Amino acid sequence: MATDTTKLKYVYFISSIAAMGGLLFGYDTAVIAGAIGFLETKFQLTPAMTGWAASSAIWGCVVGAMMAGYLSDKFGRKKTLILTAIMFAISSIGAAIPTNLSQFVAARLIGGLGIGAASMLSPMYISEMSPADKRGMLVTLYQLAIVLGINLIYFINLLIAGSGTEQWNIDMGWRYMLGSGTIPAVLFLIALVLVPESPRWLASKGKDDEAIKILEKLNSKDQAASLMTEIKSSLTEEKGTIRELFAPGLRTALIIGMFLALFSQITGINAIIYYAPEIFKSVGFGTDSAMLQTVIIGITNTVFTFVAIKFIDQAGRRKLLLWGVSGMLVCLVGVGTVFHFQLSNGPLLLIFILGFIASFACSLGPIPWVIISEIFPTKTRGVAMSFATLTLWIGVVLITQLTPILLSKAGGAITFWIFAANSVMLVLFTYKMIPETKGKTLEEIEKLWIKH
Structure with missing residues (x-):
């Protein structure tokens, strides 16, 4: 392009x-x-x-x-x-x-x-x-x-x-x-x-002249013309109804989008982001020291998000997701083990949590947003992404409400091992269900679901 x-x-x-x-x-x-x-x-x-x-x-x-x-x-x-x-x-x-x-x-x-x-x-x-x-x-x-x-x-x-x-x-x-x-x-x-407005949305509303002008701002004239042909072809095949989302093929895309959105939240990230000071204090850190660890978490999150930016179009979504979530899994088991054996070892806990944050930041942090934004056809993309994003926010609500209850009633070990079990499910789901989409146009990705 x-x-x-x-x-x-x-x-x-x-x-x-x-x-x-x-x-x-x-x-x-x-x-x-x-x-x-x-x-x-x-x-x-x-x-x-x-x-x-x-x-x-x-x-x-x-x-x-x-x-x-x-x-x-x-x-x-x-x-x-x-x-x-x-x-x-x-x-x-x-x-x-x-x-x-x-x-x-x-x-x-x-x-x-x-x-x-x-x-x-x-x-x-x-x-x-x-x-x-x-x-x-x-x-x-x-x-x-x-x-x-x-x-x-x-x-x-x-x-x-x-x-x-x-x-x-x-x-x-x-x-x-x-x-x-x-x-x-x-x-x-x-x-x-x-x-500018999205050329794909403009084309879906019959505003082809405006759409092609914007495509030419983003691409060469030949590339813009080729893309416009692809977009119009996909729009001709689409009906754009909610019912279409639940038809064979697109239903698979919807399941992938909603599953990724939910599991991006229920594998522990917000539990650590929201409750990090309390988690560190529970293994012996003072208040000031616990706040410092929270700052270190923020820096780690930022640095490894840049790693994702560097490699997501080279390594691909699927490979980064598999490796990243596997890293999260190992670190979550480690955090749970520190709590289970009541190890008063703050540095060890910090290492596991920073490892989790690094693994998340270069995989499950950005990749769901990427995949959710690219797997749905133009006419249904808005509604389909609403379903997926709604699922994400439901996950946020669940974790916000349940994490303090789990930490107080079940303890840190059980809480983080539950997140680890969720990570296992996500690894298996990714391996079985999620196709590689790097380097494909949105219209080419759409054709993946037509084959199902």
Whole structure:
């Protein structure tokens, strides 16, 4: 596809803008960690109310993921992404100025709607705009943006919390933390003005002239014409109904998408990201030391996401996934063993957890976003990705609710061995069910399911 350097730079440019949806995802996920303690004191929240305040955005994400497919198929990828940026900006402002818990929860729910929708739309848009030989790397920018968003808000929260007294943080600090999200949201909104609509969506709406113009911005004229022929051919064969997703062939693609989305969450990543300080303290680390280990986890996550960017289009999705999840499995067994034998060995636990994070970051972190964004036909891609992304957010809800219960009732060993067992299932599923898609156009990937 795009071999001309100028055209390829343009693809990188618009993909980086779309990936900012991931930065908002990471930002929103982590901002509450710094604010919730002060918010709890400010509004004198009960444990149940604190849990609702912390998780309200996630429930918004579930609904946002459900809505995004319909909206993006009807109104376009670009317009719906613009809507997500507006919703996140409104949420950030609203969450910074509430006078009671109900107002705070309402604001966070609005933000969740935007984040849930963007978590489906950003990878899909990047996938539809990318050349086949660069698509894996470009969609992985979305996962990198999530990681950078998490690290950015950790740093901002630390700066804000250190700017005043404990009482100032209770009164005002948490408001600045949550309100700071307005800045990346507005930047995302402005940047989206510069990106074109997806040519595949335009073609699906009969806007062929607009579609070919955009394809020619991304590719040579000959490549654009060839792609347009492929796109029109695939659209002629597609009906674009939900029922079609459950027909033989596409049903396999849907199962793969939903399974990957769910298992990206129930193999332990959020349990470690959310509860890392408590996990380290349980084996003897002090509070400050435990927080330092959390920073090291963030750095490791970032570094190995770059590894994925480097190799995903060379090694391929399937091979990286098999090796990465196998590495996660070994490390999860190791973490469980440290807890089972009550080893007061903090460095050993840190090694296993960093090994898990590294394995996740170069496999199960980015690859589900890549595969989910490329395996569905154009006419059903929006709705199908909504199903898959909805499954992902259901997994987030399950892990958020169940991990503290498992850690307290079953203990660390059983908890992490359950995650290890889930990893075994994912390795077997990947080996049996997931085809290699590197280097194929979206229309070529679509033909894989016609053979089933």
